[in-house]
Amino acid sequence: MVGRERRDGGGDGHAARRNRGARAALLLHRRRPRAGPQAVTAAAAGWLAVAGLGPGDAALITPEAQAALDAATDLVGYGPYVARVAPRPGLTVHASDNRVELDRARHALDLAAAGRRVVVASSGDPGVFAMASAVCEAVEAGPADWRGLDIRVLPGVTAMLAAAARVGAPLGHDFCAINLSDNLKPWALIERRLRLAVEADFALALYNPRSLARPEGFARALALLREVCEPARPMVFARAVSTPEEALRVVRLAEAAPEMADMRTVVLIGSSLTRLIPRAGRPFVYTPRSAP
CATH class of the missing domain: 3.40.1010.10 (Tetrapyrrole methylase, N-terminal domain)
Structure with a gap:
């Protein structure tokens, strides 16, 4: 039982x-x-x-x-x-x-x-x-x-697709999903995979970014992103999508803070090609279908 x-x-x-x-x-x-x-x-x-x-x-x-x-x-x-x-x-x-x-x-x-x-x-x-x-x-x-x-x-x-749909098409080209929880794998493996994905210029979806028990993990992930990516890289913090507690925030990497995420948040990070389309209210975020 x-x-x-x-x-x-x-x-x-x-x-x-x-x-x-x-x-x-x-x-x-x-x-x-x-x-x-x-x-x-x-x-x-x-x-x-x-x-x-x-x-x-x-x-x-x-x-x-x-x-x-x-x-x-x-x-x-x-x-x-x-x-x-x-x-x-x-x-x-x-x-x-x-x-x-x-x-x-x-x-x-x-x-x-x-x-x-x-x-x-x-x-x-x-x-x-x-x-x-x-x-x-x-x-x-x-x-x-x-x-x-x-x-x-x-x-x-899944959460990353629901979140992506809310803001446009940030996963419109190659992307990968990484679980930042270290309950079932060591942080060294998470860091290695995250670094390789960023260096390969994938758009990213990060699950389980920050818990009360391990708040430091997402801060490390942001530090790694800032080593490789430009400060203007678009990011989406999507919390509790499609529930009454839904909250969406579109920011640049330079503006991102660990406190913007919790365990009900999926974080989307664009590739170097991902763009923002300004409009009334929240901008569209999209990654073009083609790459040079």
């Missing part, structure tokens, strides 16, 4: 929602083949979908992810993420704390192996610094029968 469970009971007024879940389950099974010839058994009739919930606004959840949520019997995930899904009869919620990704993945796989229809919820896209990798890691190291389960990864709108 990982974290706490919440089970929502049924009622006479919920028949329509139950029917919608049944239709969604049928849609999912028609859409995706099972993982292997032995997968359709009485013990393995369940499935596991790793679904991205997007950056915050329910309108950015894909229809495929919503269909999985409607069909699921179990929802597994980090507490704040599963709280974004409305409770309904027949859905058991397994909420857990941060930094227990592998335990969460194993619990979800156990549920699917027992015949449950399981959604593992991630914010953004589940394959970008999120739960899809943890599920694959658990499958690789786990019991052999987990490899025969019906496991799907359902893409979502």
